[in-house]
Amino acid sequence: AQSVGEPGTQLTLRTFHIGGAASRDVSESKRIAKKAGRVVFENVDFIQREDGTQISIRRSGLIKLLDENNRQVARYMLPYGASVYVEDGQLIEAGHLLFEWDPYSDSILASRDGIAHFVDIKEDLTFHEIVDEATGMKHKQIIESRDRRMNPHILLVDGEGTKLANHILPIGAHLLVEDGEKVKVGMPLAKMPRKSQSIRDITGGLPRVTELFEARRPKDPAIVAEIDGVVRFGGLKRGVRMISVTSEDGAVERKYAIPYGKHILVHDHDRVSAGEKLTEGSVLPHDILAIQGPGRVQEYLAKEIQEVYRSQGVSINDKHIEVIVRQMLQKVRIEDPGDTRYLEGDQVDRIRFMEDNESIVGMVTVEEQGDTPWIEGSMVEKTEFNRANRKLKADGKQEGKSRPARPAVSTPILLGITQASLSTNSFISAASFQETTRVLTDAAISNKIDRLAGLKENVIMGHLIPAGTGLNHFAKLSIERPDQETEELAQDFRIEMPDTIEEAITANAGGTAVSESERPIEEHVPGSDVDEKTGQ
Structure with a gap:
């Protein structure tokens, strides 16, 4: 705790020194390979633009770099909408450009070629025009409608009016196409400004650290897929959008109710993995634990906590945070007691x-x-x-x-x-x-009994801590100087080792050692090596 608390104090002191001055993150827009290796794609889907550029359309994609022994040397998260400049299985050198993306906005891309058809996009009801201060250009921005039954979205249709794809527009989205405009696959239809790039105070991350360490529920948690499968969009019920995820074989289905105005990150017929976010927001650590297990939630907590400290240039070794996270997962809940003495629900x-x-x-x-x-x-x-x-x-x-x-x-x-x-x-x-x-x-x-098995309770009671020489096993040992009788007995049983091989042989045979020069030379008599039984 002290190893985490001391760098945390640095953040607080730095805030007092600067006086609450605002800071902004310098966002990266491309990822360059730090090491050479072979590219391996994991959990990725692409669409290809007319110019041949591959665009990522999965939010949980990974690009891994493996060495010649198939060991992972680097791993990169692949954002949605990123332009990818490597192929699966390609050998690359350090410094090679892997992919690049827009760090300031999250785009909604056309998944098919077609004609954009606006549905429920009406001025002053579901959108209004705003003027960009930097460029002076007008943009249409989706706003929250009083009529919850209205659901602004863009349909992609062919020349005959057949529906090809459906793209739902979240509140705050900026439209980049016009009604009736022809669009190509991979073309951005709308964009959402990233909230993470807003100006924030230097202590803005400390409440996030407290939220993670106390395992609290975030204000606006994301809805997470519980199974691997394909997304299906349902209808609207009182402004609530129904989404289902069905497994590949159709045997398992999970349904989710998405509140009105929440940014949906997936599209109809998208493939998702268990633990992948369906909507915008922070992921609940409890959801990761239930879906992906203890190992994954430990990685998530350590990574999220480290991000806050690293963003302010404070370095903490992972092991200090991992010790705390381990204690957060020390309990289990009994689901089926079996033949043990536990009861269902016991912690x-x-x-x-x-x-x-x-x-x-x-x-x-x-x-x-x-x-x-x-x-x-x-x-x-x-x-x-x-x-x-x-x-x-x-x-x-x-x-x-x-x-x-x-x-x-x-x-x-x-x-x-x-x-x-x-x-x-x-x-x-x-x-x-x-x-x-x-x-x-x-x-x-x-009527509890404290066995004083841990460190803290022994320090409070004034005992030695149960570690090293403080353990009972070592506490009972005593060191005594040997008396004269014991030394004489040890002398009688002491064995002196011979200095040479000849002396060892002599000691075992009970005779005198013979040197190499004194040994008789064996004379070879013809016929003396004939086998008596076979005569050969």
Whole structure:
């Protein structure tokens, strides 16, 4: 905590020094390979413009660089609408341009060739004209309509009026085409200014750090796809847009209600992956945990927290943040207790849960007692139960019946650092942090016992910490000087090693060592190497 807190203090002090001066990020608009390697695309889709340029139309795409041993040396997120200048499998050198994009706006691109047809785009109802101060040009900007039934969007149709594609326009979008205009694939139909590029105070990121560490719900969270599949747009119900994601085989379907005015990031018939954002906003860490698992949410939290500090030029080693994130994921919720002593809904320590599950491996649950000494529902070692059954069978008595013991099933839960600290097994450690009265009252009512197993509670009690020489195993060891009798006994059993090979051979044979010059020379007699049995 101190390793994270000290750089955080630097941010605060810098704010006082500057006096709350505003700052703006210098945005990048292209990505250049830092290392040489082979390009590998992952989870990407492209459309091709007339000039042959490939345009990315997925928001979760990745470009990886692999070395000659197929090890990943670099990885780049591929934004939606980026122009890509490499091919899958291409070998490139360091400094090669991979892709570039517009850092100031998010474009809505035409997915097909066709004619733009405006639907529900009416002046002063769903859009108004604004004048760009920099260029003096007029633009049509989509505004929030009082009539929630109106849904401004651009239909792409062919010459016969057949619908080819549908592009929904979010509130704040700037139109770049006119009604009835012919458009080509990859051409921008509208653009959305990126909110992240607005001027902000230097301390603007600190509330974001608190939000992540406390695992709080963001003000405007994104809606995330739960499964891999294809997006299908439904109708409008009281201003709410219905979107469904159907798996490739059609077996699983998930439906989502998108509130009016929320920027939808996907289009009809798009392919999405589990965990991919369907709408604009911050992703809930709890959603990532439920959909993609603990490993992915740990990566997400560490990356998001580091982004805030790095944007202000403060460097913190990843390991300090990873230690905190690990504690946030120390608890699991019991979904199915199986044959363990837990109850459904219990929150237990992850390590203890794994130990309890391992303890029932090799055990069976008695279903029918028979003439065995164990009652129904009790657990017993499988070998012991089988031995008792064999004996009963030999005596002609009724055997018992059993089934393998079922382990408990759990799901990981994400706790904020305050909750994680208060849910520790030690009430002394929890009371020293926050809500002291409540923690001590609960401990007294529950008759809790603190085993002083951790570091903090031992420091509070004035004990050695349970690490290194502070462990009980080492505390019981004593170092004594050997007395004269012990030294004499050791001298009697001391073995002196010979200095040379000849001395070692002599010691083993009990004779005298013979040097190379004194050894007799063996004379070879013709016929002496004939085998007596074969005569050869």
